[in-house]
Amino acid sequence: MQDLVERTIAAIRPLDRRAMEAARARQPQLTKPWGSLGRLEELATQIAGITGQPMPRLGARAVITCAGDHGVVAEGVSMFGPETTPAMVRNFLAGGAGINVLARLVGADVIVLDVGVAAELPPHPKLISRKIGWGTGNIVHGPAMTREQAWAAIAAGVEAATHVIEGGSTLLGTGDMGIANTTPSSAMVAAFTGEPPARVTGRGSGIDDATLARKIAVVERALAVNQPDPADPIDVVAKVGGFEIAAIAGLCLAGAARRVPVVLDGFIAGAGALLAARLAPAVIPYLIAGHASVEIGHRVVLRELGLQPLITLDLRLGEGTGAALAMHVVEAACRILVEMNTWQGANVAGPLVADDDALTA
Amino acid sequence: MQDLVERTIAAIRPLDRRAMEAARARQPQLTKPWGSLGRLEELATQIAGITGQPMPRLGARAVITCAGDHGVVAEGVSMFGPETTPAMVRNFLAGGAGINVLARLVGADVIVLDVGVAAELPPHPKLISRKIGWGTGNIVHGPAMTREQAWAAIAAGVEAATHVIEGGSTLLGTGDMGIANTTPSSAMVAAFTGEPPARVTGRGSGIDDATLARKIAVVERALAVNQPDPADPIDVVAKVGGFEIAAIAGLCLAGAARRVPVVLDGFIAGAGALLAARLAPAVIPYLIAGHASVEIGHRVVLRELGLQPLITLDLRLGEGTGAALAMHVVEAACRILVEMNTWQGANVAGPLVADDDALTA
Numbered sequence: 001m002q003d004l005v006e007r008t009i010a011a012i013r014p015l016d017r018r019a020m021e022a023a024r025a026r027q028p029q030l031t032k033p034w035g036s037l038g039r040l041e042e043l044a045t046q047i048a049g050i051t052g053q054p055m056p057r058l059g060a061r062a063v064i065t066c067a068g069d070h071g072v073v074a075e076g077v078s079m080f081g082p083e084t085t086p087a088m089v090r091n092f093l094a095g096g097a098g099i100n101v102l103a104r105l106v107g108a109d110v111i112v113l114d115v116g117v118a119a120e121l122p123p124h125p126k127l128i129s130r131k132i133g134w135g136t137g138n139i140v141h142g143p144a145m146t147r148e149q150a151w152a153a154i155a156a157g158v159e160a161a162t163h164v165i166e167g168g169s170t171l172l173g174t175g176d177m178g179i180a181n182t183t184p185s186s187a188m189v190a191a192f193t194g195e196p197p198a199r200v201t202g203r204g205s206g207i208d209d210a211t212l213a214r215k216i217a218v219v220e221r222a223l224a225v226n227q228p229d230p231a232d233p234i235d236v237v238a239k240v241g242g243f244e245i246a247a248i249a250g251l252c253l254a255g256a257a258r259r260v261p262v263v264l265d266g267f268i269a270g271a272g273a274l275l276a277a278r279l280a281p282a283v284i285p286y287l288i289a290g291h292a293s294v295e296i297g298h299r300v301v302l303r304e305l306g307l308q309p310l311i312t313l314d315l316r317l318g319e320g321t322g323a324a325l326a327m328h329v330v331e332a333a334c335r336i337l338v339e340m341n342t343w344q345g346a347n348v349a350g351p352l353v354a355d356d357d358a359l360t361a
Numbered sequence: 362m363q364d365l366v367e368r369t370i371a372a373i374r375p376l377d378r379r380a381m382e383a384a385r386a387r388q389p390q391l392t393k394p395w396g397s398l399g400r401l402e403e404l405a406t407q408i409a410g411i412t413g414q415p416m417p418r419l420g421a422r423a424v425i426t427c428a429g430d431h432g433v434v435a436e437g438v439s440m441f442g443p444e445t446t447p448a449m450v451r452n453f454l455a456g457g458a459g460i461n462v463l464a465r466l467v468g469a470d471v472i473v474l475d476v477g478v479a480a481e482l483p484p485h486p487k488l489i490s491r492k493i494g495w496g497t498g499n500i501v502h503g504p505a506m507t508r509e510q511a512w513a514a515i516a517a518g519v520e521a522a523t524h525v526i527e528g529g530s531t532l533l534g535t536g537d538m539g540i541a542n543t544t545p546s547s548a549m550v551a552a553f554t555g556e557p558p559a560r561v562t563g564r565g566s567g568i569d570d571a572t573l574a575r576k577i578a579v580v581e582r583a584l585a586v587n588q589p590d591p592a593d594p595i596d597v598v599a600k601v602g603g604f605e606i607a608a609i610a611g612l613c614l615a616g617a618a619r620r621v622p623v624v625l626d627g628f629i630a631g632a633g634a635l636l637a638a639r640l641a642p643a644v645i646p647y648l649i650a651g652h653a654s655v656e657i658g659h660r661v662v663l664r665e666l667g668l669q670p671l672i673t674l675d676l677r678l679g680e681g682t683g684a685a686l687a688m689h690v691v692e693a694a695c696r697i698l699v700e701m702n703t704w705q706g707a708n709v710a711g712p713l714v715a716d717d718d719a720l721t722a
Contacts, residue, residue, distance in 0.1 A: 033440060033565075033678065038655065081710060081713055087707070091392055098398065102697070206397070313690070315398055316399065329686070346451075346458075
């Protein structure tokens with residue numbers, strides 16, 4: 001397991017500078033004022049660099065929603081009971097959840113990766129079963145999982161993403177399902193960044209003030225009891241993380257290794273991406289922050305990764321919904337580069353003043 | 362002309378409160394934590410209120426790109442020459458511009474409404490020819506147009522939108538094309554809001570500091586020479602506006618009168634929407650701010666209209682590009698409401714704590 005992850009990390013290369021330069025050089029030739037499509041232009045350059053194609057065309061795409069349960073749910077940190085995790089997985093497989101609706105709208109498949117749901121899930125064509133455990137241990141009493149389990153959960157993410165990419169996906173979105181999973185995400189982000197738990201712990205599914213205070217105390221206890229070592233990413237995820245969060249890190253690493261852009265969802269995805277980035281900083285240029293979550297710890301994650309979100313619509317659902325919504329923006333950026341006319345092609349006079357900086361930037 | 366516009370205004374009704382309440386009441390029944398889709402939930406409620414459908418389903422859609430030229434281009438306020446306006450119209454009709462790419466991606470038709478291009482444009486199935494003049498007068502020397510022309514340009518927008526809606530469109534986007542049109546837009550916004558020209562005049566197509574200083578002075582002179590009366594919206598648009606900006610106001614009014622949501626593009630659309638709102642404040646609830654433009658005056662417009670943009674990607678292209686991109690978000694909001702499973706339908710246990718406020722809000 002560790003070996004697969006390490007091989008995946010070793011396969012990550014820098015972005016393709018030539019493709020990026022070609023993409024960047026094409027923008028001023030398109031029939032629009034220089035720079036007038038703002039972040040769509042930067043995004044198209046990034047996708048060119050990721051894919052190695054100066055004119056990137058995206059085809060099939062998928063959101064991989066990683067699912068797992070959490071022992072810490074016993075501490076009363078969520079609005080929902082643990083039975084909701086498998087019930088929502090069934091909802092995903094039936095096509096009726098938020099992620100299904102938003103994924104359909106961008107033509108993305110929804111694949112569920114079970115790495116730790118505390119229930120038997122019957123086989124389904126859209127379900128990848130790689131259960132590492134029936135939920136994690138309760139992090140206020142001890143570690144969430146063993147180091148071996150952490151590597152195995154990351155490896156499950158790598159394998160799922162690789163399977164989906166080999167099936168033709170050219171764009172990946174990350175999703176999560178796991179009642180109580182903002183709690184380990186907050187613990188991981190606090191451990192990695194040194195931020196106090198109160199600065200990275202939010203209302204998750206919509207808890208009230210009293211529950212939020214309890215949740216912050218739970219994160220503090222989890223850190224005090226487990227003493228995760230921020231310099232050892234596997235120690236952090238094993239002690240205070242979650243199976244599906246580790247799997248999300250695997251999705252990021254596999255996307256990067258295969259030169260497929262990975263659109264992150266919100267806070268839980270961010271915790272997984274932060275784990276991936278601590279294992280392999282070279283993964284970061286392959287990541288796209290789909291949206292800015294309401295969850296307060298998300299801004300810490302984005303700052304830490306140096307990512308700017310594409311969409312800010314006060315979402316906090318998870319499942320991959322923000323990633324699916326943002327796939328439209330990613331597609332738009334690529335289509336602009338590929339489909340727009342050039343000044344020459346359209347036989348339109350360009351700007352009156354030659355701007356050498358813009359042409360050569 | 363005036364009569365058509367006045368009848369359109371008289372036909373605007375308040376949003377449908379019952380449809381809005383039904384839409385709002387459905388959100389907590391859907392399989393997601395209450396409020397977890399943030400602004401998508403508010404947006405679905407707004408669309409329900411606009412259309413009168415508690416479960417709104419959007420069908421065909423169109424961006425109407427209003428085109429016109431501006432005498433003030435002679436003052437050297439743009440990066441482009443006036444020959445670019447008809448050239449870009451031809452580009453729109455050939456399907457090669459930014460708006461074509463982004464409209465295709467959301468299944469929207471692109472219709473060009475010529476209300477004042479200073480060139481002969483051959484007939485085309487996607488071109489509505491309603492030329493009020495060959496460009497406006499230069500606003501630093503006198504009025505842009507007569508009051509009759511202003512009414513006629515608004516009426517042309519009303520008629521184009523009505524035509525498109527009668528052809529089946531259920532969602533409208535506003536677009537603009539007109540070299541130098543940020544200059545009259547800034548003059549209109551300054552006149553309507555009392556903001557000093559420097560606070561509402563930006564770099565448009567990407568002008569440098571010296572040109573920006575000249576442009577601000579041009580707006581100041583236009584206001585000093587024409588003395589538009591902010592209490593008389595037709596006086597403002599006739600003296601310092603533009604044909605296509607007036608037409609955009611007509612699109613807004615006709616959409617509202619026909620209960621079709623109108624997605625605004627950026628700053629020029631905002632100037633048109635502000636004109637519409639000054640003629641008929643009841644239009645505002647029918648408007649959706651597609652995006653936040655880089656153009657500095659746009660934030661003043663949005664504040665004045667009380668609208669919050671859906672997307673912030675540093676766009677400043679115009680044509681309707683921000684509106685087209687935002688149509689995906691509008692569609693997503695409606696699909697969530699219509700397509701998601703309910704807790705009962707999915708046989709999933711809902712939140713542990715009953716939240717009566719959320720259920721009855």
